[in-house]
Amino acid sequence: MKNITVIGSGTMGNGIAHVFAQYGYEVSLVDISAEALQKALQTIDKNLSRQVAKGSLSEADQAATLARITTYTNIEEAAPKADLIVEAATENIELKKKIFVQLDSLAPAHTILATNTSSISITQIAAVTKRPDKVIGMHFMNPVPVMKLVEVINGYATSAETTETILALSKNISKVPTAVNDYPGFVANRILLPMINEAIYALYEGVGGVSEIDTVMKLGMAHPMGPLQLADFIGLDVCLYILRVMHEGLGNPKYAPCPLLVNMVEAGHKGVKSGIGFYEYQAGNKELVVAPRFR
Structure with a gap:
């Protein structure tokens, strides 16, 4: 080639x-x-x-x-x-x-x-x-x-x-x-996206805040980036799309996207690309500024 x-x-x-x-x-x-x-x-x-x-x-x-x-x-x-x-x-x-x-x-x-x-x-x-x-x-x-x-x-x-x-x-x-x-999510996203979705559910259900959830995964599991920050980096719209592909393709409710993720994407909060997701970002800069409050 x-x-x-x-x-x-x-x-x-x-x-x-x-x-x-x-x-x-x-x-x-x-x-x-x-x-x-x-x-x-x-x-x-x-x-x-x-x-x-x-x-x-x-x-x-x-x-x-x-x-x-x-x-x-x-x-x-x-x-x-x-x-x-x-x-x-x-x-x-x-x-x-x-x-x-x-x-x-x-x-x-x-x-x-x-x-x-x-x-x-x-x-x-x-x-x-x-x-x-x-x-x-x-x-x-x-x-x-x-x-x-x-x-x-x-x-x-x-x-x-x-x-x-x-x-x-x-x-x-x-x-x-x-x-x-060739099965929905392949290997990488078959494992990664349910973890991200579960982190969003933990936030949605009030188990922990954004920085707390990410800190647990970074320091406790040696992940270089917390799942919520990673979701911002991937794009929350992309995360939602992949979860829906797996949910539809595999027919298992465990892949159903968290309602908080759905609402955020519908509100235009897509992560780094939109300047706000689970964190806020400065224009043209992928470095997070602050974790916004969630309702």
Whole structure:
């Protein structure tokens, strides 16, 4: 594999593009917004500069990495040259299906189609293509340049050859791939989101306050970040969506989202991205300021 196309230039998309380009791959970064693409390149440059400052990357490598990334505002130009396409669009199944129908019609027959989804069925996405054996999940962790794990998700029809190719590719970019099967939430969110949801229930039921709950988990369980702060970082709307996917897909009431989470999202309190969630944040800064009072 030499040419990687990444669909979506948001937080995950630009991180995925950054890593592939850093390890020598030619990357086509696609977004419908030229402004979003420009912002993505600025973010990648900023993150590369951090690596240079830490001594893990040279200035020459930074320049070479950026030179390997080409931006496009339409899929038609980028898809035909790809050996692998990684879709990192909004977590919406209908949108992803629409993108995969288009990718299937544009990409060469050998191209593997991957999705960075954190919860949506790989099998359902693959079913809208004529190459379900070449459709797979590549669930990168945020922030992509820092986090080592890639959850590699096999759809029902994903071939062993496709899986082995993606596992090897992930190792080539210094990630640690772990193969799992296609059930709601996969492994990472199947375990993580119920913990976050239970922390929200503990707050909702008055068992403890925001900082108290997070302190218990950080100091008592050696978690680097408390579950409520982590939920803010992920995005409360994303947490709600994943819980609903698991609740519907598994039919188990233990995955039902806490009413407090539902209310917060409906009120527009989505965490870091909106400036307020379980904590309040300054604009453009992910550092928490204060835990607001809850009713």
